[in-house]
Amino acid sequence: MSAGVPQRPPGCSSQTLQKSFPILRWLPHYSLPCLKLDLIAGLTVGLTVVPQALAYADVAGLPAQYGLYSSFMGCFVYCLMGTSKDVTLGPTAIMSLLVSFYTFGDPALAVLMTFLSGCIQLAMGLLCLGFLLDFISYPVIKGFTLAVSLTIGFSQIKNLLGLHNIPQQFFLQVYDTFRRIGETRAGDATLGVLSIVALLVLKLMKSHIPKIHRGMPLWLRLCYLTVWLTATGITNILGSFVSSYPVTGSFGRTAVNAQTGVCTPAGGLFTGALVLLSLAYLTPLFFYIPKATLAAVIICAVAPMFDTKVFRTLWKVKKLDLLPFFATFLLCFWEVQYGILAGVIVSGILLLYPVARPQIKVYDQENLVVQPLSGLSFPATEYIRDRLYEVALAASPPRSVVLDCSHLNTIDYTVVAGLNDLQQEFQRKGVSLSFSDLQDPVFRVLLAAKFTGPGSFRIQGEARGKEDQQEADSSSHSSLLPAVNNSPEILAE
Amino acid sequence: MSAGVPQRPPGCSSQTLQKSFPILRWLPHYSLPCLKLDLIAGLTVGLTVVPQALAYADVAGLPAQYGLYSSFMGCFVYCLMGTSKDVTLGPTAIMSLLVSFYTFGDPALAVLMTFLSGCIQLAMGLLCLGFLLDFISYPVIKGFTLAVSLTIGFSQIKNLLGLHNIPQQFFLQVYDTFRRIGETRAGDATLGVLSIVALLVLKLMKSHIPKIHRGMPLWLRLCYLTVWLTATGITNILGSFVSSYPVTGSFGRTAVNAQTGVCTPAGGLFTGALVLLSLAYLTPLFFYIPKATLAAVIICAVAPMFDTKVFRTLWKVKKLDLLPFFATFLLCFWEVQYGILAGVIVSGILLLYPVARPQIKVYDQENLVVQPLSGLSFPATEYIRDRLYEVALAASPPRSVVLDCSHLNTIDYTVVAGLNDLQQEFQRKGVSLSFSDLQDPVFRVLLAAKFTGPGSFRIQGEARGKEDQQEADSSSHSSLLPAVNNSPEILAE
Numbered sequence: 001m002s003a004g005v006p007q008r009p010p011g012c013s014s015q016t017l018q019k020s021f022p023i024l025r026w027l028p029h030y031s032l033p034c035l036k037l038d039l040i041a042g043l044t045v046g047l048t049v050v051p052q053a054l055a056y057a058d059v060a061g062l063p064a065q066y067g068l069y070s071s072f073m074g075c076f077v078y079c080l081m082g083t084s085k086d087v088t089l090g091p092t093a094i095m096s097l098l099v100s101f102y103t104f105g106d107p108a109l110a111v112l113m114t115f116l117s118g119c120i121q122l123a124m125g126l127l128c129l130g131f132l133l134d135f136i137s138y139p140v141i142k143g144f145t146l147a148v149s150l151t152i153g154f155s156q157i158k159n160l161l162g163l164h165n166i167p168q169q170f171f172l173q174v175y176d177t178f179r180r181i182g183e184t185r186a187g188d189a190t191l192g193v194l195s196i197v198a199l200l201v202l203k204l205m206k207s208h209i210p211k212i213h214r215g216m217p218l219w220l221r222l223c224y225l226t227v228w229l230t231a232t233g234i235t236n237i238l239g240s241f242v243s244s245y246p247v248t249g250s251f252g253r254t255a256v257n258a259q260t261g262v263c264t265p266a267g268g269l270f271t272g273a274l275v276l277l278s279l280a281y282l283t284p285l286f287f288y289i290p291k292a293t294l295a296a297v298i299i300c301a302v303a304p305m306f307d308t309k310v311f312r313t314l315w316k317v318k319k320l321d322l323l324p325f326f327a328t329f330l331l332c333f334w335e336v337q338y339g340i341l342a343g344v345i346v347s348g349i350l351l352l353y354p355v356a357r358p359q360i361k362v363y364d365q366e367n368l369v370v371q372p373l374s375g376l377s378f379p380a381t382e383y384i385r386d387r388l389y390e391v392a393l394a395a396s397p398p399r400s401v402v403l404d405c406s407h408l409n410t411i412d413y414t415v416v417a418g419l420n421d422l423q424q425e426f427q428r429k430g431v432s433l434s435f436s437d438l439q440d441p442v443f444r445v446l447l448a449a450k451f452t453g454p455g456s457f458r459i460q461g462e463a464r465g466k467e468d469q470q471e472a473d474s475s476s477h478s479s480l481l482p483a484v485n486n487s488p489e490i491l492a493e
Numbered sequence: 494m495s496a497g498v499p500q501r502p503p504g505c506s507s508q509t510l511q512k513s514f515p516i517l518r519w520l521p522h523y524s525l526p527c528l529k530l531d532l533i534a535g536l537t538v539g540l541t542v543v544p545q546a547l548a549y550a551d552v553a554g555l556p557a558q559y560g561l562y563s564s565f566m567g568c569f570v571y572c573l574m575g576t577s578k579d580v581t582l583g584p585t586a587i588m589s590l591l592v593s594f595y596t597f598g599d600p601a602l603a604v605l606m607t608f609l610s611g612c613i614q615l616a617m618g619l620l621c622l623g624f625l626l627d628f629i630s631y632p633v634i635k636g637f638t639l640a641v642s643l644t645i646g647f648s649q650i651k652n653l654l655g656l657h658n659i660p661q662q663f664f665l666q667v668y669d670t671f672r673r674i675g676e677t678r679a680g681d682a683t684l685g686v687l688s689i690v691a692l693l694v695l696k697l698m699k700s701h702i703p704k705i706h707r708g709m710p711l712w713l714r715l716c717y718l719t720v721w722l723t724a725t726g727i728t729n730i731l732g733s734f735v736s737s738y739p740v741t742g743s744f745g746r747t748a749v750n751a752q753t754g755v756c757t758p759a760g761g762l763f764t765g766a767l768v769l770l771s772l773a774y775l776t777p778l779f780f781y782i783p784k785a786t787l788a789a790v791i792i793c794a795v796a797p798m799f800d801t802k803v804f805r806t807l808w809k810v811k812k813l814d815l816l817p818f819f820a821t822f823l824l825c826f827w828e829v830q831y832g833i834l835a836g837v838i839v840s841g842i843l844l845l846y847p848v849a850r851p852q853i854k855v856y857d858q859e860n861l862v863v864q865p866l867s868g869l870s871f872p873a874t875e876y877i878r879d880r881l882y883e884v885a886l887a888a889s890p891p892r893s894v895v896l897d898c899s900h901l902n903t904i905d906y907t908v909v910a911g912l913n914d915l916q917q918e919f920q921r922k923g924v925s926l927s928f929s930d931l932q933d934p935v936f937r938v939l940l941a942a943k944f945t946g947p948g949s950f951r952i953q954g955e956a957r958g959k960e961d962q963q964e965a966d967s968s969s970h971s972s973l974l975p976a977v978n979n980s981p982e983i984l985a986e
Contacts, residue, residue: 138907414631
């Protein structure tokens with residue numbers, strides 16, 4: 001069954017109750033077959049979440065029961081407010097690692113962190129700041145996931161081998177684990193390896209269940225970082241009252257939910273109930289769970305996140321995207337937040353570079369035709385001035401230029417002012433700077449700026465020469481304005 | 494005489510000595526007529542800078558002679574390293590105001606600030622960070638200039654009226670000046686007003702000198718904020734050894750220099766000599782300069798910066814640009830750096846908004862043709878997915894889509910991954926997502942990503958229908974690839 005593309009966070013664009021509480025959309029049509037599917041999926045997810053929650057609590061440096069405290073509130077809240085039937089909220093390996101950095105094993109700090117992060121998430125949702133996540137590119141997410149899965153996975157090796165007093169810091173941990181590998185306790189190691197084998201066998205059995213589709217949509221991968229849907233914020237705020245540590249969307253369990261064929265977010269009710277039952281009757285037994293077994297659960301949970309194919313893919317598809325990937329990946333071993341910040345900054349520079357330095361094609365014909373291959377915004381003003389100066393005014397003798405604006409769909413005042421200055425410079429050198437293929441919004445801005453030097457606007461096609469004389473795109477302007485005296489009284493002092 | 498377009502800071506692109514020391518370019522051809530022009534211009538600028546420097550020192554809260562200490566080093570350094578014959582470095586009204594915020598009237602702090610700002614400017618120049626200035630848009634500069642000219646101009650009213658103990662903060666200053674206007678000292682006020690009248694008469698006389706051109710190029714206005722050319726950095730570092738406070742390019746004196754017909758940066762030598770002579774012989778007289786006269790000099794110097802026409806221009810040309818303008822203008826009254834920061838953030842949002850939310854045109858034909866009007870980068874991924882889902886997959890029955898890529902000249906991996914997921918979603922719904930008008934780089938990226946679903950690429954023109962069947966732009970791809978099975982093994986897990 002397809003997971004579907006989730007809808008954007010509703011708070012901003014809609015005022016209706018139905019959009020705030022999506023349960024109102026599906027509950028009136030709820031049926032018995034749906035209940036059956038939701039029951040199976042909910043219990044399956046529940047059986048996954050209980051051992052995972054116990055194990056993740058260890059990653060967060062908290063007693064095992066805190067994992068379960070964190071696992072039921074999301075199920076109930078998401079049933080009311082969730083827009084996608086598949087997504088499950090709860091403790092995750094990555095969030096647990098992040099929690100461990102700040103709470104130093106103190107449950108009170110973890111619960112405070114849950115409340116505060118809930119408030120921030122809710123505020124971000126209500127202030128429509130979810131769009132900020134759009135600026136975290138896929139290579140950044142991949143670099144982050146890869147580094148964090150390695151950190152989490154390796155942090156469990158010590159538990160698997162029964163080693164004690166290994167430092168937290170990744171590189172020290174690697175060094176100390178290998179240095180003291182001789183101290184491995186045979187019992188722990190055997191139990192750990194057997195648990196991994198058992199989990200792999202179960203996984204192999206699972207892979208015989210026919211998959212509905214091979215590719216997981218991008219948004220599922222975004223579960224790691226997803227803080228929109230106000231639902232997560234409310235889950236964390238309410239969760240803080242039942243001693244939860246911060247939760248978010250779980251990729252692994254969301255995939256289990258989708259593959260088991262969940263029908264509505266009501267599946268979460270059964271997951272939540274199972275967690276509550278475990279809490280009621282199993283808590284006294286948690287003391288006896290071997291750490292090596294929990295380590296095996298965590299290693300098997302994070303192993304699929306260790307996807308090294310992404311190197312090859314980025315190399316083949318877009319080598320430049322390896323920069324934010326590596327910036328994130330490497331710095332995440334120092335501090336994960338620095339890793340993400342570095343990745344966002346590097347992708348931001350890659351994003352802004354073509355804005356500040358747009359590609360330009362120059363056709364040498366009767367006049368020079370200069371064509372920016374993308375839009376022109378204010379950071380490109382000085383650059384485009386320099387380029388036009390270089391190709392036309394610094395030439396001997398100076399040459400007239402037609403600026404082909406076919407790829408410009410908007411223009412700001414800084415660019416207009418820069419071009420106006422340059423047009424005057426052209427006139428002083430006895431040559432002209434004119435414009436062709438203007439789209440409506442750009443044409444209107446230039447008209448408003450009284451940008452009407454002699455022959456400022458050219459019939460489209462006149463510019464590029466013979467090869468596309470027939471072209472007559474209805475979306476761009478081909479008016480030849482009457483030649484009037486240059487009157488830059490607005491732009492010039 | 495045209496001021497010419499200054500060349501980009503040379504340090505980055507060139508290694509030659511000539512580019513580091515532009516004097517080597519013009520000195521070998523230096524002639525006697527040039528010397529005459531430079532002498533006249535240099536002395537004219539010198540006669541402007543001496544009274545201005547004395548007055549600006551007061552704005553900076555420093556003794557009058559510090560203005561002159563700051564006025565000669567720039568002349569000599571710029572003669573060696575300057576790339577534009579017109580630009581003059583020295584104390585400016587805005588820089589003096591900024592200095593006053595941080596030095597609290599202590600010359601030692603001002604000199605330390607000169608050294609440190611020189612180091613920062615030099616480092617920025619050597620690290621090629623001058624491009625950061627491209628992100629300060631024209632509305633931000635205008636808002637900043639307007640607010641600062643108002644602040645500086647009003648700060649002199651108290652001196653003009655002979656009022657004492659007026660607070661520094663702008664709003665308190667306005668309140669206190671009006672409250673205590675009855676305490677005006679007749680002598681100061683008369684001298685101040687007469688000085689203003691005298692300066693206005695001189696200015697009126699000057700306006701009879703024929704102007705060479707009406708509009709000042711944008712770069713001249715950028716003098717206020719200009720910190721590139723390593724020349725300013727070296728001037729400040731060396732200036733700190735002769736008790737200078739921080740200097741930068743002066744717009745007013747650069748205009749005087751250009752209008753007097755300076756021939757080479759050697760004009761600065763005469764300006765510098767005149768300043769040194771004033772320091773040698775006039776310092777004992779500074780004590781007797783009336784504050785009201787200096788106030789008149791400052792008010793006349795900043796008055797041309799108070800250009801309110803910019804409101805009307807921005808309103809007519811690009812209303813959205815009023816946002817960074819007002820953000821800068823209003824916050825500059827709080828702290829100038831917050832004003833500039835706010836302006837840069839607001840223009841940054843205006844810049845990134847169309848990157849994250851590109852305009853999209855939808856043509857409803859046999860298939861739906863969806864055409865983004867600008868490039869697609871990673872922040873637009875979720876948006877374009879949502880829009881395609883909305884127009885095609887949420888329709889009943891779902892519809893096939895042709896994505897017209899004529900305005901895409903590059904594409905990153907996040908967009909490719911998002912489109913790949915979406916194409917699979919289309920296939921599951923039994924419809925297709927294909928691409929037309931692909932430019933070379935985009936085509937190569939999609940090929941590298943094995944983006945070869947059935948009919949992924951369409952003959953250009955097929956998409957848009959009849960109106961531009963003849964169009965055959967050589968720069969885009971029109972290959973119809975053989976239909977192969979969708980093999981998203983790289984992109985999908």
